[in-house]
Amino acid sequence: MKKHMQFILNGHEVTAEADTRQSLLSLLREEFELTGAKEGCGEGECGACTVIVDGLAVNSCIMPALEASGCRVETVEGLAGPDGSLHPLQQAFVDFGAVQCGFCTPGMVMSAKALLDEDAAPDEETIRTAIEGNLCRCTGYKQIVDAIKTAAEKMP
Amino acid sequence: MSELNYVGKRIPRSDGAKKVTGQAIYINDLKRPGMLYGAILYSRYPHALIKSIDVSRAKALPGVRAVITADDVPEIPIGFIKDNRPLKKGKVRSMRDEIAAVAATDPDIAAEAVSLIKVEYEPLPGVFTPEEALAEGAPLIHDLDFKGRPATSNKVKLPWKLVCGDPDEGKSRAKHVVEHEYRTTFVSHCCMGASGVVAEFDHDKNLTMYSITQIPYLAQGDYLEALKVLGLGRSKVRVLCQTIGGGFGSKLDTHCYEFIAILLSFATGKPVKILFSREEEFLAQATRQPTITRISQGCDENGRLTFREIKMLLDNGAYTSWGATTPSVMMVPASSLYRVPNVFYDADIVYTNNLYSQAFRGYGNPQATFAVECSMDELAEAAGIDPAEFRLINANQPGETSPQRFQITSCGLSECIEKVRDGLGWDQHLAAKAAGNHATGSKARGMGLASLIHVGGGARVYRSDGHGMIMKLDDFGKLSVFTGAVEIGQGTESTLRQVVAESVGLPIEDVNIVSHDTDICPWDVGTHASRQAFISCNAAIQCAGELKKKLFALAGEQMKADPAELEMREGSIFRKGAEDQAMPLLKVLKRAHFSTQGKMVMAETFYDPPNEMLDKEMKGNLSCSWAFGCHGVEVEVDTATGQVKILNYQAAHDVGKALNPLFIEGQIYGAAVMGTGMALTEELRLDHGKVMNGSFTDYKLLTAKDVLPVTPIIVETFDPAGPYGAKGIGEPGCVPSSPAIANAIYDAIGVRMSELPMTPERVLKAIKEKNR
Numbered sequence: 001m002k003k004h005m006q007f008i009l010n011g012h013e014v015t016a017e018a019d020t021r022q023s024l025l026s027l028l029r030e031e032f033e034l035t036g037a038k039e040g041c042g043e044g045e046c047g048a049c050t051v052i053v054d055g056l057a058v059n060s061c062i063m064p065a066l067e068a069s070g071c072r073v074e075t076v077e078g079l080a081g082p083d084g085s086l087h088p089l090q091q092a093f094v095d096f097g098a099v100q101c102g103f104c105t106p107g108m109v110m111s112a113k114a115l116l117d118e119d120a121a122p123d124e125e126t127i128r129t130a131i132e133g134n135l136c137r138c139t140g141y142k143q144i145v146d147a148i149k150t151a152a153e154k155m156p
Numbered sequence: 157m158s159e160l161n162y163v164g165k166r167i168p169r170s171d172g173a174k175k176v177t178g179q180a181i182y183i184n185d186l187k188r189p190g191m192l193y194g195a196i197l198y199s200r201y202p203h204a205l206i207k208s209i210d211v212s213r214a215k216a217l218p219g220v221r222a223v224i225t226a227d228d229v230p231e232i233p234i235g236f237i238k239d240n241r242p243l244k245k246g247k248v249r250s251m252r253d254e255i256a257a258v259a260a261t262d263p264d265i266a267a268e269a270v271s272l273i274k275v276e277y278e279p280l281p282g283v284f285t286p287e288e289a290l291a292e293g294a295p296l297i298h299d300l301d302f303k304g305r306p307a308t309s310n311k312v313k314l315p316w317k318l319v320c321g322d323p324d325e326g327k328s329r330a331k332h333v334v335e336h337e338y339r340t341t342f343v344s345h346c347c348m349g350a351s352g353v354v355a356e357f358d359h360d361k362n363l364t365m366y367s368i369t370q371i372p373y374l375a376q377g378d379y380l381e382a383l384k385v386l387g388l389g390r391s392k393v394r395v396l397c398q399t400i401g402g403g404f405g406s407k408l409d410t411h412c413y414e415f416i417a418i419l420l421s422f423a424t425g426k427p428v429k430i431l432f433s434r435e436e437e438f439l440a441q442a443t444r445q446p447t448i449t450r451i452s453q454g455c456d457e458n459g460r461l462t463f464r465e466i467k468m469l470l471d472n473g474a475y476t477s478w479g480a481t482t483p484s485v486m487m488v489p490a491s492s493l494y495r496v497p498n499v500f501y502d503a504d505i506v507y508t509n510n511l512y513s514q515a516f517r518g519y520g521n522p523q524a525t526f527a528v529e530c531s532m533d534e535l536a537e538a539a540g541i542d543p544a545e546f547r548l549i550n551a552n553q554p555g556e557t558s559p560q561r562f563q564i565t566s567c568g569l570s571e572c573i574e575k576v577r578d579g580l581g582w583d584q585h586l587a588a589k590a591a592g593n594h595a596t597g598s599k600a601r602g603m604g605l606a607s608l609i610h611v612g613g614g615a616r617v618y619r620s621d622g623h624g625m626i627m628k629l630d631d632f633g634k635l636s637v638f639t640g641a642v643e644i645g646q647g648t649e650s651t652l653r654q655v656v657a658e659s660v661g662l663p664i665e666d667v668n669i670v671s672h673d674t675d676i677c678p679w680d681v682g683t684h685a686s687r688q689a690f691i692s693c694n695a696a697i698q699c700a701g702e703l704k705k706k707l708f709a710l711a712g713e714q715m716k717a718d719p720a721e722l723e724m725r726e727g728s729i730f731r732k733g734a735e736d737q738a739m740p741l742l743k744v745l746k747r748a749h750f751s752t753q754g755k756m757v758m759a760e761t762f763y764d765p766p767n768e769m770l771d772k773e774m775k776g777n778l779s780c781s782w783a784f785g786c787h788g789v790e791v792e793v794d795t796a797t798g799q800v801k802i803l804n805y806q807a808a809h810d811v812g813k814a815l816n817p818l819f820i821e822g823q824i825y826g827a828a829v830m831g832t833g834m835a836l837t838e839e840l841r842l843d844h845g846k847v848m849n850g851s852f853t854d855y856k857l858l859t860a861k862d863v864l865p866v867t868p869i870i871v872e873t874f875d876p877a878g879p880y881g882a883k884g885i886g887e888p889g890c891v892p893s894s895p896a897i898a899n900a901i902y903d904a905i906g907v908r909m910s911e912l913p914m915t916p917e918r919v920l921k922a923i924k925e926k927n928r
Contacts, residue, residue: 035185036178038401040348041434045852048348076178086173094172097818100826101645102175103348103401109176128860135852137346137402138645140829141860143822 005069009034010078018065025049025060027068028075036076036106040135047134050107051075057114059133076106079113088154089113092147100138108134112148121152161726162654162664163880166818169650170669171399171643180399183352183368188427191354192221192259194420195266196413196430197273198440199248199255202509202845203282203295206246206255206275213272214258219265222423223273225256229419232382234410237302237312240475242415248277249297249474250509251845252440254412259420259428282509283310284844286448286469289506297474297507312472316483316503318774320491320559326463326498330454334534338451338527339911340894342840343444343833345516346857349401350437355417356427362392363418368400370407370642371682372674374618378410382418397672403644404830405515406441408684409477413440438850442514443840445479446471447486449527453496459541459549461496466527468503471510479513480505482520484617485610487774489525489891492558492782493609494532494550499559509845515684517827518887521610522834522894526912529606529895533902542586543899544577544605552609552784554873561775562782566873566883568810569607569784575869576605576788579806585790598795601803602904605788606892612812612883613781613875614765615685622764624678625695627660627703629757631749633727633742635662637699638670640680641692646886647819648688654816655693655879659700661724662741678760686783686884689815693879695763702759707741710748710755715739766877781875781883785809787828787892791900795923798916800836800901808869809888813881817870820885824868827889833858835894839913 002017009032018027028034028051037060040048044059051060052074079087086094089112099105108131115122115130122130127148128141136144174180211223226245234240244253256273260266283289283297289310301307327333354366363383369375372395379393400407413430420428432440453464472480483503490501536546552558554567577583585603588594595601614621626638637656643649649669657664671677680692704724711729712719721731728738748755768776790804807824814820837856841848849855858864874881898909907922 029185034178035181038182038184038349040350041852043434043851043853046348046434076176080177086176090173090176093176094168097168097822099169099172099175100647100822101348101400101402102171102180103182105175106178128863132859132861135346135348135857135859137348137404137830137857138826139822140825140827140864140866142825142864142866145860 003066005066007068007070008072010074020066022065023061024051024063024065024068027065028060034075034077038103038106040103047111048104048107050110050134052110052114055114055117057111076109079109089116089148089151092151096143096147096150098139098144098147104134104136108136108144116152116155120155124149160658162658163815164813165654165816167650167654167664167816168818169647170653171649182349182401183366183398184349184431186354186366186398188354188356191427191429192261192424193263193266194417194428194430195258195270196254196416197256197270199251199253201248201277201279202251203280204248204277205280206248207278208276209256210274211256214269217265217269217272219261220258220269221261221426222259222420223256223269224419224423230385232385232415234378234415235476236478236480237476239298239302240412242412242419250511251847252511254416257416257420259424282845284508284510286471286506286508289508297509310507312476312480312505312507314480314505318487318491318499318501318560321498323463323465323498323500327454329456330462331457332535332538333452333454334531334538335452336531336534336910338449338530340447340523340526341912342446342511342842343516343838344438344840344855345402345404345406345441347402347404347406350432350434351411351413351441352429352431353414353417354427354429355421357421357425361388364394364396367395367397368407369395369397370403370644370684372397372642373640373679374682375410376674379418382415386422395674397642400642400644403683404517405519405684408515408682434852435850438840438855439847442477442479442512444516445482445513445520445523447523449524451527451531453531453535455535455539459539459546461494461550463498464490464496465500466490470503470505471508472505473508473510473512475512477512477514484770486520486524487560488611489521489528489609491560492562493525493528493607494547495552495556497559510842517830518891519685521608521887521891522831525606525608525891526894529892530898533604533899544573544582547573547605547607561777563777564782565877566781566812566875567784568871568873569786571871572784572786572808572810573605573607575808575871576786576806579867579869580788580790580804600793600795600904601790602900602902603788603790604896604899604903605786606895606899607786608784608888608891610783610888610891611685611779612690612783613779613877614687614691614767615779616767616769617685618681620764621681621691621767622762623680623691623695624762625699626678626760627699627758629745631746633745634666634668635660636668636670637696638677639692640677641671641688642683643671644683646823647816648683648692651689651815651819652692652696656696656700659697660703662727666727686886686888689882690781690878690884691763691765693815693882694765695761697879698763699759699761702761703757706759707744707757710757711739711744714744714747780877781812783810783883783885783888785888785892787896789896789900791897791904793901793904793919795905798920798923800897800914800919802832802864805864805866806869807866807889808871809885810871810873811885812875812878812883813872814870815880815882820870821868823885824889825866828866828893829858829864831890831893832864832897834890834912835897836913837915
């Protein structure tokens with residue numbers, strides 16, 4: 001059954017008709033064509049689908065879309081500036097080799113963004129805890145942690 | 157060579173911005189007009205006869221466009237020895253056996269339709285270890301062998317036997333001999349992007365495969381074979397690789413699901429997408445080859461190796477993919493890791509009712525090196541020599557030919573061992589141990605080393621190890637490079653761009669890499685064997701030479717100069733030594749093009765490295781450069797819980813020349829973590845052929861919290877055959893992790909771990925057995 005919903009998506013007010021069984025990930029990907037967030041497992045175990053809802057990093061694959069009603073939802077597509085300039089986190093991910101196959105990257109970046117929004121100067125332990133739920137098979141995490149540290153230092 | 161603008165620099169990857177903004181298109185993101193969604197029904201039994209299949213309810217479900225079983229389609233033989241079929245007829249041999257498939261307008265409908273298919277089975281007794289499969293009276297998994305003759309046993313007849321020198325003489329000369337058995341298990345690639353494909357026929361029955369393969373041109377051949385079987389002998393196949401969410405060897409074969417997508421698309425006339433769930437990825441994507449290895453080796457009184465003998469028993473699973481060919485690479489460390497004059501290697505590959513295996517980063521090398529390097533430590537102890545010293549005594553040296561006839565040109569093994577030893581504080585640890593000052597008891601500390609040899613200059617596993625390349629300069633001074641290379645995340649396109657900019661003499665922003673399209677890009681054997689940077693960058697250097705020949709001929713005319721005296725740097729052409737009187741490339745190109753009988757500048761090349769196929773005795777210079785490395789770890793073993801903590805991890809690699817240190821470090825960090833996962837936590841558990849832990853909750857990948865303090869150490873030896881001296885680095889980093897950790901555990905608590913993964917349970921069990 002579909003229900004009407006309204007929320008703020010990357011700074012814009014939007015409406016949608018979401019099925020009661022539909023996940024937020026599916027709504028973002030299918031209705032809004034925001035395919036940055038990925039389904040890596042569909043069970044909330046890998047973090048590739050991470051988006052930010054009201055300041056919290058969530059696994060959008062297991063969050064019912066309707067629960068985002070009235071919320072502020074941020075996806076990786078909303079990070080870059082209007083002129084296309086990369087967000088400091090995105091830039092640091094590129095510069096530090098934190099991206100290889102890139103499948104986990106949008107989720108990883110959003111987990112990091114949620115952390116930095118909350119804690120502007122996290123230590124390494126805090127960074128690692130924030131991305132613990134984001135699996136990466138390529139990088140071994142080191143360059144990702146370095147990128148997040150550097151972005152934190154650079155961000156105003 | 158002295159002034160390099162791009163090669164050797166830490167230049168960020170060119171597809172980085174696309175990937176951090178979510179713009180990169182993976183197979184998950186791809187939709188085609190009118191596309192249907194495919195789903196597959198797998199077996200409920202590991203070994204059974206299929207008595208009947210009833211698809212009527214599935215067919216009747218609204219939204220279902222096709223339901224197919226083996227009865228509806230011609231037989232398409234697939235796999236290394238063609239013992240597999242996309243859909244199984246009459247009999248299932250493993251839990252992943254594909255029985256039926258559905259195409260529907262929506263993935264949920266497809267899944268529901270699959271659940272409505274009724275299959276009646278008659279279960280058969282199964283065999284789930286190679287030993288069981290070889291026992292007398294064991295049920296035969298295949299009635300016929302791959303040549304169509306009645307099968308007499310479950311052995312897969314493949315020629316994996318190597319004898320170098322005189323092993324018996326080596327044994328008789330040995331002062332110290334050790335012997336042990338080592339076991340490795342099923343490991344899953346766990347690409348973050350699960351498998352998927354879209355198959356689409358056009359009106360003329362030409363096929364386009366939107367694919368994630370690592371071998372687009374070999375896959376093209378396999379798909380063409382399938383089309384022939386479908387009566388489409390004149391059809392063409394185009395493979396378009398999407399952004400690939402991880403490879404690690406998992407996409408080195410063409411898989412059942414790809415052919416099923418073709419069959420469904422053929423049946424419906426619509427594009428059909430199959431995208432694996434994570435559960436399916438664990439079940440129906442083939443694993444790393446499990447091994448049982450009996451190794452013995454010996455050395456003389458000076459610690460010099462006199463022989464090495466390895467016998468392996470490999471669980472092939474129910475069908476034959478590349479896992480069965482991994483002995484060709486397992487032989488590499490068996491014969492040529494350290495100088496050992498006399499070698500015996502033999503592998504038996506046996507069908508079971510388990511999942512089958514395929515290529516996985518290192519291609520069998522990690523499994524073989526686990527045995528070789530643990531055994532090296534045992535032998536060092538037997539000989540009373542420090543394990544680091546023992547390795548240095550036996551280390552390969554440049555200029556040698558190994559017993560398997562590998563020509564070792566550059567070799568930094570000794571330097572790698574020394575650097576790792578220093579990075580660990582090995583000598584201080586030895587001194588502390590001798591003085592009784594090191595940590596023992598419930599939190600015991602220990603150090604361990606392990607080295608590696610791997611192909612670093614391509615690998616001639618097919619008749620051709622080549623790479624085609626085309627370069628095209630446009631009217632705006634930009635260069636398009638058409639390459640068959642496949643980017644699987646390792647950064648090959650970005651490295652290639654650096655080397656092209658360097659060798660042609662252009663600003664890197666003016667180089668555009670065009671890839672992932674078999675219609676446009678020339679042939680390449682595939683992204684495997686750590687070969688892509690080596691081969692494609694060598695091709696680029698060769699092609700750049702051809703391009704500049706043509707360009708300088710035109711520029712010479714225009715500049716009234718001898719083409720042989722011309723050079724180009726950052727898009728400016730000048731006489732050597734007269735850089736101030738340069739002519740912009742753009743001007744040369746425009747003048748040449750926009751004139752009567754004008755010309756454009758393009759070049760093409762096919763680079764095939766000077767390496768050899770193994771001969772009938774399994775000897776020959778398989779790779780024209782050899783990669784070496786050494787890993788060393790310090791561990792803390794909690795003897796109360798069996799937990800192994802890694803305190804220090806030094807990873808030294810002889811990469812020839814670091815084309816981009818940022819990427820090389822990325823390969824080393826990632827591979828060391830992958831290797832450590834294989835060593836400590838990763839095991840796809842099968843119970844009577846059934847996957848028991850097919851999810852990320854139960855299959856233990858390391859996370860960011862499992863802090864692995866890896867220090868990458870880059871050793872440069874400038875290989876004469878390598879592009880700017882470079883050798884391969886994609887696979888080597890995961891090869892020595894397991895034995896280095898096992899050796900460190902032994903050093904800490906005196907317990908020899910001989911089975912992977914070395915979980916806390918296994919470590920505790922081994923401690924108990926030792927104390928018994």
